[in-house]
Amino acid sequence: MSIWIEILVSVLLLIGGFFVLVGSIGLCRLPDIYTRLHAPTKATTVGMGAILIASMVMMSVEEGHLSVHELLITLFLLITAPITAHMLAKTALHHENRALKRTQSQQLMSNAREQLPPDANRSHE
Template sequence: MLIEILIAALLVLSGLFGLVGSVGLLKLPDPMTRLHAPTKATTLGIGGALIASMVYFLAFTNSVSFHELLITLFLFITAPITANFIAKAHLHRAEDPANLPPTGTPGGWATFDETADPSRRLKGEE
């Protein structure tokens, strides 16, 4: 019965994370704040459901399912990378480099670095 309570709690918690992520995706005002909803809350929601599935199969069928573990690890690794790509695409499409706040470092925003030559970076000359 303790395992069933654990599985139910993981499913309810993952459902709450999914709900908060979905509402945040709809209600947040602009793309940069809206980006946090699917990459944080929804990833935790899906991860919780997959962990609940792993616990279920381990407890009731005595088999370890590595598929769910690999899917969870893949989600936790790829969500921040996806968020970074979406944020960079938004910066290039919607923001003027002159209107961005200072970075607090001697360099500017790496996304808008006009001094770096991309062809040199590919050849490893930088």
């Protein structure tokens, strides 16, 4: 295997590992659910994408043809991560989780809560 392929794979693995580490630390350290959603959906998606691309390059070179398994996994991650984050944010809004006081546009959150369908448990109160 060429030294340039090994360097490319190594750089992609280091970049991916760095982003996964930053996303994991952000998930643990950020103060509320809305900011915690940002860390895994952005940083970890980029990190896993870089790791999977490194794997795709390595397997393509070793097998002699394009390895699309890793590409399909990367596309699946890129499609599902924003959808999952959106669903978690809507659930947090529905459960009225509070955001940080310094969060800008607090009015947008209250408007979004007003647009949610009424909860069956709240109508009996």
